[in-house]
Amino acid sequence: MIRALTFDTYGTVVDWRTSVLDELRALADRKVLRLDSVLFLDEWKAAYRPGMDDVNRGARPWTTVDAIYRRRLVELLPKHGVSLATDEIDALTRVWWRLRPWPDALAGLRRLKRRYILSPLSNASFIGMVELARWAGLPWDCVITAENARCYKPRPEVYRTAITLLGLAPAEIMMVAAHNYDLAAARGEGMATAFVPRALEYGTGQTTDLAPAQAWDVVAADFEDLATRLGC
Amino acid sequence: MIRALTFDTYGTVVDWRTSVLDELRALADRKVLRLDSVLFLDEWKAAYRPGMDDVNRGARPWTTVDAIYRRRLVELLPKHGVSLATDEIDALTRVWWRLRPWPDALAGLRRLKRRYILSPLSNASFIGMVELARWAGLPWDCVITAENARCYKPRPEVYRTAITLLGLAPAEIMMVAAHNYDLAAARGEGMATAFVPRALEYGTGQTTDLAPAQAWDVVAADFEDLATRLGC
Numbered sequence: 487m488i489r490a491l492t493f494d495t496y497g498t499v500v501d502w503r504t505s506v507l508d509e510l511r512a513l514a515d516r517k518v519l520r521l522d523s524v525l526f527l528d529e530w531k532a533a534y535r536p537g538m539d540d541v542n543r544g545a546r547p548w549t550t551v552d553a554i555y556r557r558r559l560v561e562l563l564p565k566h567g568v569s570l571a572t573d574e575i576d577a578l579t580r581v582w583w584r585l586r587p588w589p590d591a592l593a594g595l596r597r598l599k600r601r602y603i604l605s606p607l608s609n610a611s612f613i614g615m616v617e618l619a620r621w622a623g624l625p626w627d628c629v630i631t632a633e634n635a636r637c638y639k640p641r642p643e644v645y646r647t648a649i650t651l652l653g654l655a656p657a658e659i660m661m662v663a664a665h666n667y668d669l670a671a672a673r674g675e676g677m678a679t680a681f682v683p684r685a686l687e688y689g690t691g692q693t694t695d696l697a698p699a700q701a702w703d704v705v706a707a708d709f710e711d712l713a714t715r716l717g718c
Numbered sequence: 719m720i721r722a723l724t725f726d727t728y729g730t731v732v733d734w735r736t737s738v739l740d741e742l743r744a745l746a747d748r749k750v751l752r753l754d755s756v757l758f759l760d761e762w763k764a765a766y767r768p769g770m771d772d773v774n775r776g777a778r779p780w781t782t783v784d785a786i787y788r789r790r791l792v793e794l795l796p797k798h799g800v801s802l803a804t805d806e807i808d809a810l811t812r813v814w815w816r817l818r819p820w821p822d823a824l825a826g827l828r829r830l831k832r833r834y835i836l837s838p839l840s841n842a843s844f845i846g847m848v849e850l851a852r853w854a855g856l857p858w859d860c861v862i863t864a865e866n867a868r869c870y871k872p873r874p875e876v877y878r879t880a881i882t883l884l885g886l887a888p889a890e891i892m893m894v895a896a897h898n899y900d901l902a903a904a905r906g907e908g909m910a911t912a913f914v915p916r917a918l919e920y921g922t923g924q925t926t927d928l929a930p931a932q933a934w935d936v937v938a939a940d941f942e943d944l945a946t947r948l949g950c
Contacts, residue, residue: 613885653845
């Protein structure tokens with residue numbers, strides 16, 4: 487019945503938080519700076535949802551998350567007393583292309599790939615997902631992101647773009663995400679849903695998305711468990 | 719300078735002709751039919767370019783090559799005295815998703831992938847390219863096809879879609895093709911060009927695309943030679 491799996495990526499497949507924190511701390515060491523990396527990341531990441539919402543409600547033309555993050559970075563650096571050259575700012579923005587998969591992710595994806603078509607369905611830029619996949623070894627069969635629809639999840643156009651490109655019935659595609667809002671939108675388009683909670687995505691104090699908000703088709707502990715539940 | 723390579727696929731990466739002929743002959747054996755497989759394939763393939771041109775000039779709405787081939791197949795089968803059930807027609811249409819790579823293709827692509835982002839830029843349907851890549855083991859980093867632009871090569875929108883999605887300057891992307899018309903269109907958008915002739919694409923009597931029609935940036939004997947010329 488299910489022929490393809492589409493994956494939210496930031497948080498669901500990769501652990502963006504500790505990956506970015508490591509690079510911020512390495513930057514601070516290299517530059518001999520005192521930098522509150524956790525605060526810096528919180529303030530950086532805080533640009534993500536409002537930047538996408540601006541695009542979704544038409545307040546801004548299509549803007550990639552790379553551009554959203556770069557714009558915020560340029561604002562944040564002086565506020566935190568950090569001075570970087572343009573090429574250093576570019577390189578730091580691309581930290582979002584170098585994020586470690588959760589420990590179970592690669593093994594689970596490799597098992598799932600034997601039986602299912604695997605694609606991201608992420609708010610990443612297209613090239614950002616391509617580079618992340620190359621860096622992290624994510625075994626996608628193709629790449630579909632918000633950029634293919636030129637708007638962001640949870641707008642229905644994003645899910646519809648994936649359904650159209652994959653040439654399948656919505657129910658033949660399962661959205662896999664650690665975020666209930668993403669699965670709710672996918673279900674709204676008729677897709678199957680799998681919830682894989684990532685209780686440490688936002689660190690040890692995380693209070694959201696710890697449990698399924700609806701009766702999703704599958705709830706799995708991690709990607710290895712997902713593979714088992716889907717017969718791989 | 720070059721960061722990504724985009725590949726024409728039918729004819730350039732895979733040998734569609736002998737792959738389809740093998741399946742037509744196997745079908746004739748299985749059904750105990752007398753079928754002129756070469757003539758049948760010629761007549762089937764003849765639907766390809768006119769079907770795409772109809773879309774490009776607006777005479778038809780967006781139609782995948784899968785749908786173009788299926789429509790022609792339904793016309794051709796009775797003409798050749800072949801009676802197939804609907805599921806058999808569907809399966810035979812999908813022969814275009816099961817095409818053997820040329821002998822040098824996989825080894826060349828694997829070498830090129832170490833250094834460059836690899837994507838198809840094909841007139842295939844998106845799912846057709848995904849399925850072909852899974853079947854043939856093509857190591858793409860992503861999939862971009864005419865379906866992403868909803869028109870066909872050599873329309874400039876197809877090349878521009880790839881350039882935009884890859885987030886690169888046109889000159890950072892090299893189009894690789896066995897067909898001069900494809901490279902001419904890519905060059906028209908500012909892309910770099912590599913010609914890899916496939917003298918047997920149409921069988922031993924082929925008279926077209928045996929030599930470069932312009933001074934392309936690279937002319938390579940095959941994909942291994944291309945990898946060597948591009949420093950892999």
